[in-house]
Amino acid sequence: MILDRTRPLFIRLLLLVVLVLVPPVAWIAYQAMGEFTRGLVPEMDKKAEAIGRDLELSIERAVGYGIPLDQLQGVDQFFAPVLAANPEIRYLAVTDRGGKVLFTEGAELNALNAIYGGVDFATDMEHSRKFALGSFIDLAQPLSIKGGRIGHIHVGMDQDYVRGRLQEILIDLGVVTLVALLVAVEILLFVVTFNITGPMRVVGTVMDRVRRGDFSCSAGVTSDDEVGRFVHGFNGAIRLADQLFRRLEAYMEEVKAAHFDAGVVEKVKDIESRVRFLFRFARNGQPEVVNEHQATDIRLPLFLFVFAEEISRSFMPLYIRDLYAPIPGLSPEMVMGLPIALFMLVIALASPSAALLANRLGARRVFLIGLVPATIGFVMSGLAFTVYDLIAWRVATALGYAFITMACQGYIAQVSQQRTRAQGLGVYVGAVLTASVCGTGIGGVLAERVGFRVTFLVAGVLTVITAVLIWRLLGSAQPVAEGPSPRKRDFLRLLRNWRFSALVAFAAIPAKIALTGFLFFLVPLTLNRNPSIDLGDMARMMMAYPVSVVLLSPLVARFADRVGWRAGLVAVGGLIGGAGLVLPAFWGEPVQAVQVAILLLGISHGLSASPQLAMIPDLCWTECRAIGQTNVLAFLRLAERIGSFAGPLLAAALLPLYGFEGAVAALGWVVLGMAVVFALLSFAYHAGPHIETEWGE
């Protein structure tokens, strides 16, 4: 393994983590399943007995009125509702004294006859008896009239039912395991880069300078592990050379100053200039300490913070609904959409100043500053009384979110040189998306168990951990002044570029509308109406979005680089997303339709997100040169937040008009319409004078 690269070491570590995490979870799940079955079966028996007794009484009553057991009428219709109301009961049957099946519902008569044929019902059947029949448990209770036994009623329990109920938990545990793996990856990535790769990069930098004869620096690593020990020795070697030179220098000074023979002095001067020409040593004897910051340093704190924010993703609209209080002039749906919309608005408004501040004060301080409102926001959101104060706390969180994301972007921009900028951006996007997967999934499952409010408090605890990490581990990076920030006029010029405007208006904004309006707002509300879907299920369904973006994005980025068909990918992505949202209008199964719509939205954004950014340098070649690519991208981000803000409000406006599935579809038509416009425009992207003049320059 190469020590200054993360990947080889990390892959081995990942294998180990999978090996260590997955089997124990699987084993515990297996153990728990066994215990579940043991615990649940007696309880199911009791219920089957209660049902059997009730049916027994009805049948005995009928027989008591003189109806022969084998001539009972409508037994199937009598049994059917019992089966329907008790899913764990698979069949009901009545047998006569000889064990011949007279009536059955839920199972084939012949199948039961074959099985009961061998059973002796004549003896030892005064009480109910249980026996296993394949995957069923058959509970037979005697039917008797005036002390004489006339037959049996059989309640057949489905063993698979227990298994089915318990399989639900396997999905839960699957989510937990996935999240645990992702968290483990984040933490171990951090541990490896922080302890090994990072220091080794520093060593590499110092080494390269020494190879060029420059002994004026040393590696600034002071850990007390093997790496620290190695670096200590490494620095020692450099210092040894330095000390020898120092001694030589002193000696030469002495000779130069004290020697009477000018020829000797001249020769010593020659030696000195030769040594100084060949090697460079620190001027004052104090070597320059080299510390290198990396984009990955900030990944774990960013991950944890976004995790905290995403925890409330799957239930935020439901929580708002619980706290609902009327706001004059706004419909109830609007009020419910408002906290989400305002959250997005505040991020948009605060981001530019947060970015400036991050440049001035340094990423570390701005990150820490941002954590203060964010933590307060999370904790107080959990304690909110009504929607009024919830809005205030969400705005606080949004402020923190803007500060922290800008700090992270600033940090990454500072530490990564131009050529690794894309890689640095990858670190940022990767952390945010992974956190989104984990937060959404775990948040729903957690809220299901401990309630909304406690889940918010968990988010607060996560931000505190983030603060400690930043405080202890992140050396404050030197603020690097960016170029002069662009004036508003430059942005107006950007908007005059129709290709850019079209990208913003018909690709970036509808994508955000779909994200915030549909996924963040309508999905929880729509799914919540189905009583069979709990919060955990809902969160799992929503996870399809970040998971598909995470999986698809890197592949698409590579594909787009090779094929260069970026506008087309953005267009196709937009169309897929819009089409997905329209689905519930045509599909009778709203839950499945919503699930597919979420998945298609993920695919849509996975397809279009990175090509969208990658298009910018081509699209705005002149503007990028004038105001800098970073600023153009920042402006795109800012502009697309119009969509983030509008999404929930638009959805809230559509809700009373069209109902839940209707609102999803209506939003879908809007998004799809805009995507179609972009698709049509994208055909014109590669033609026209614009590109030609760019090439001409």
Add this chain to the structure above:
Amino acid sequence: MGQSSIAGGAGACLPPARPVRWSLARKVSLALLSILLSTLVVTAFFAYYKFESVYSAQVQSRYSFVVFTIKKKVEDSLNLGFALRQLRQVQEIIEREKSRDPQILAVEVYDYRGEVLFDTDRGAIGTKVSESLAEAIRSGMQQSFSVMDEDNLIVGLPLVNNLGKVEGGVVLRYPIAYVEKGVSGLLTQLLKSIAIALVAASVVAVAGLYVLFGGVGRKLGSMERAMGEVLSVGGQAIPENGGDSFEARFAEFVAKTRETIDHVKDATDEVGRLDRLM
């Protein structure tokens, strides 16, 4: 250590090796084990709560079935035109149900005003039920309702006469402890499983990490040794099997350092010779 020989004087030598207090393997083990522990605890937590909810739902569905059978019997009598209050046989019905299952704490029938008309605990007849129970029946819905009292669970159904009017309600109380007892077995089992899984996985994890980071440590150690060797004796710091790019760069570094030291030493010697010349 023979570094002093090249230094040509006392005092300038490679510093003594720094002790390793927290080896990499230990650090990473600590991180990995804490992840492992929290994963297992969360897993167990979810498993337990899921089981608890499935189990209590099962218990509740059984008791709501029992309540439903009582409801049917009482309503059949109501349909004959008697007032709920007059149905003396109800007392017998509920007492029979209670005697069937020792876990049932009480079965109560109360009227729409919340006054208890029949109760397996006969002393409670004539008292008022809690407000939540009196409210629960007012909707007259078909589904059973469930309420939690201090330490017992209650399932119930409204009693509706054939005029469609809610006449009262029937509720069944059973102890929370019953559900808790049913799931406690799982809890101990889970704790046991966690302990075993944790120990087993920890052993694998620590062993794996020591192998993995032991390799890193050994590599670093050998590089350091090679450096000491080269600086004191001379030669090449490239490992026998070639080494990767980092090691190659390191070898260059060592060679350069060695060259520098030699050069400086030569220069010192030369200055010394010049100094002594006169």
Add this chain to the structure above:
Amino acid sequence: MRRLSALALALTLMLLLLAAAPPAGAAEPAAKPFRIYMALWRGWEDAAQGFKDYFANQGIPVELIIRDAGQDKAKLKEFVAEAKALKVDLVFTWGTTVSEEMLGRFDAVDPEQHISDIPAVFAVVSQPVGGVVPSLSSSERNITGTLYLVPMETQVNLIQSYRPTKRLGMIYNPLERNSQVAAEQLEGIGKAVGFDVVALPVEVSEGKPRAASIPVKVAEIKAARVDFLYIPPDTFLNINRDILTQAALDHAIPTFAAAENPVVTSKAMFGGVYRYYTVGQLTAYKAEQILVRKIAPKDIPIDAPKRLSVLINMPVVRQIGLFPPMKLMGLAEIIDRTEAKENKP
């Protein structure tokens, strides 16, 4: 999930409370009993008893002023005057004649001749719509009431649920308007649902139906190979129920009766009715809404009891050997006099 459903329950309950909670203490017994004027047509029977018992069961103090017209239309005018003079709180009218005479047809109410200021409830009126009220949803005036006839569709469904029927026989008195209507309705439904109706009127001589012709008609019905014989709520057949049901039983024809008596006191096999007692109770429930909850009578819809009384005459069932389905057994009141004797030695 439990947390959520508990929450949902709480929310629902709150909404329901807001929407439907009666004013607190409204049901508390008032100090002064309500005075109710009961005008009957042919003496004290089950509907009147159900009406009376309801107040007793609910603990609502009432003072009942009971008057029986003895099937004499002339007395009804005096009743109106008396009720007005006594300034009673509510009037109860039994039967079509009493109700129409005392309360007036909906389009011809005369405050001089009819009860108009005092709220009234009617019971046992065969065709209230177009009679005392314009529609079932509201009387548009100071009265409300109950239905006592089971809708024909419901009766047919009940027969079909006992045994799928392809051909339905019926015997009726052609002189009774109600029976003619029933025969027409039955044929209409038969066409829609897909079964034949063989409806035979009894013979009429000198303007009177002949009871002796009943067994002949039953034999004809038998020859038509019907699955069921439908017995309409017909006064003549009610009086001659023993002849009719015995004849049917002799031919082993299963019979369905739209009235209580042929099943309970004779040999019809089964029936589906609203029992008079229940109808009386429901009428009293409406009176309670007017008197205790102060709901305006015009806001109380006119309807039938929620649950049908299904009556099964077990000795007849055993004799014919056509056993009822289990589901129906569960719902029905089983009439089994011999069984009862055996059970109580």
